[in-house]
Amino acid sequence: MEEKIYLRLKKKITVDPNHLLRLSDIAFVTGNVKDLSNLNQLKIYQITEKDKNVSVIDGFLLLDRLMQVYPNYSFDLVGFNQTIVEIKKQVKKVNILIITAIWLLLCVGSAMAIMNFHYDVSMQEVQKSIAYLLTGEKVEKPLWIQIPYSFGLGLGMVLFFNHIFKKRFNEEPSPLEVEMFNYQQDLDNYLIYHENVITKRDDE
Structure with a gap:
């Protein structure tokens, strides 16, 4: 045999x-x-x-x-x-100052992106219109819509990323995890093509 x-x-x-x-x-x-x-x-x-x-x-x-x-x-x-x-x-040792700076940068950047989006689509005017349609009264600050909307926006982001800190809601990957996986696949393919031992040996 x-x-x-x-x-x-x-x-x-x-x-x-x-x-x-x-x-x-x-x-x-x-x-x-x-x-x-x-x-x-x-x-x-x-x-x-x-x-x-x-x-x-x-x-x-x-x-x-x-x-x-x-x-x-x-x-x-x-x-x-x-x-x-x-x-x-x-x-290397973790630098708390760098982590804090990155965290602040991401938080401020995310907040600015959300606010600019709401400004572009006139979200405040939309909420005023919704309040008028439901109550028949014109209100400049319909907080009974804006407050739950703000909480819902945060909850939606948590559900979208499928994480709270290290807590995971289910086994389904989040869109961010899928994109990171695709990026890692592309990176691995690049390394296979450019860092191959045979390729290096032939180049030498």
């Missing part, structure tokens, strides 16, 4: 600087070989300072390495064709 090995590359991993990548670090391995421990410990790639913050291990590079060491095995690569290797950076 042919000895066959199946490999499924991990999409993304995080390692320490100068880490020696082994097969078990970047792939899930199975097959009809009795002992996979030696295969899992096979050295694949040495992370160096040239790799900077990220490197990409290509499936072709992996198969080439495996066939050199185990010429009698048959290898089948399934799933992802590359593994993105993120190299840990030195963690």
Whole structure:
């Protein structure tokens, strides 16, 4: 019976600087070989300072390495064709002043955006008209409409983002999470194209 090995590359991993990548670090391995421990410990790639913050291990590079060491095995690569290797950076201390400044900037910017939108669509005049239609009286400040509208606006934003601090209402992703996921996918595709080990080696 042919000895066959199946490999499924991990999409993304995080390692320490100068880490020696082994097969078990970047792939899930199975097959009809009795002992996979030696295969899992096979050295694949040495992370160096040239790799900077990220490197990409290509499936072709992996198969080439495996066939050199185990010429009698048959290898089948399934799933992802590359593994993105993120190299840990030195963690910096959180600067409370910077966080506070960003928080204030976002809050003021959001408030300005909402107020400018209401000004553009003449929201106050609309609310006056609604109050007149419902009561038959002209009121300059229909607070019985404006106050619940303000609370409803805040509640709507909370429901839209599906979060209160770390509390999540349900498993459905918010539009912001979907956009962040799409951005991460595009970023990963960029890294796969530009940071591939094979591409770097060919350029050199």
